[in-house]
Amino acid sequence: FGSCQESNLEDLSATLAARELIRGEGAERCTQDTKLCMLVIACRFRALNDAYFESQVLADKEGQPSRNETRDLIRKAFPHRCLRTLPHTSEEEEYKEAVQRLRQEFLDGSVPIRADGMPLNGVQLCDVLQTLADQIARLGLVEPAGVMTRMVQRHLQQAAEAAERAFDD
Numbered sequence: 001f002g003s004c005q006e007s008n009l010e011d012l013s014a015t016l017a018a019r020e021l022i023r024g025e026g027a028e029r030c031t032q033d034t035k036l037c038m039l040v041i042a043c044r045f046r047a048l049n050d051a052y053f054e055s056q057v058l059a060d061k062e063g064q065p066s067r068n069e070t071r072d073l074i075r076k077a078f079p080h081r082c083l084r085t086l087p088h089t090s091e092e093e094e095y096k097e098a099v100q101r102l103r104q105e106f107l108d109g110s111v112p113i114r115a116d117g118m119p120l121n122g123v124q125l126c127d128v129l130q131t132l133a134d135q136i137a138r139l140g141l142v143e144p145a146g147v148m149t150r151m152v153q154r155h156l157q158q159a160a161e162a163a164e165r166a167f168d169d
Contacts, residue, residue, distance in 0.1 A: 004040060004048070004057050004083070006067075012036075013070040016077045035109075036078035039102075043085035053083035124154055 038057075040048055058075060060068040075081075084102055087094045107122035 004038065004053075008038070009057070009070055009074065013073050016073050034078055035080040035082065036074070037082045037084055037106075040083065040085045042088040048083055048085050050082050053081060057083070127154060 038053065058071050058081070060071055084105075086098050086102070089095050107126075109122075
């Protein structure tokens with residue numbers, strides 16, 4: 001709480017090392033991009049950001065091989081990294097706004113699955129799952145064509161909105 005702590009990185013590194021031992025040497029690696037997002041809760045330092053995370057927290061330091069090994073393992077396991085902060089809960093409005101921004105960032109930026117080659121971000125995945133739940137409740141079965149149509153429509157709508165924004169700029 002409040003800052004990036006060495007123990008957090010050591011725990012993450014130990015977890016990654018254990019994962020490698022479980023997988024074994026020739027095991028197939030996950031091909032999907034994995035992103036690490038360190039969240040500092042009740043942040044006391046306003047200057048914590050992605051640049052600080054890379055240049056200070058995950059940077060190697062001369063004469064500290066153990067520390068450098070920990071960082072190297074984390075950098076290799078997570079090619080995409082970010083650092084986000086939340087203010088203390090006593091700052092109620094600021095905290096609520098920060099949580100909402102964080103939630104939206106994760107929903108918009110996540111690509112947990114691919115359906116017929118089309119990536120679904122968190123918002124799209126929730127939409128598909130809601131459609132499936134509605135169909136099961138209403139019909140007692142799932143209409144695959146209906147789910148796919150809705151997914152494609154939403155994907156095209158987002159592409160059109162992005163194109164419109166780009167055109168307006």
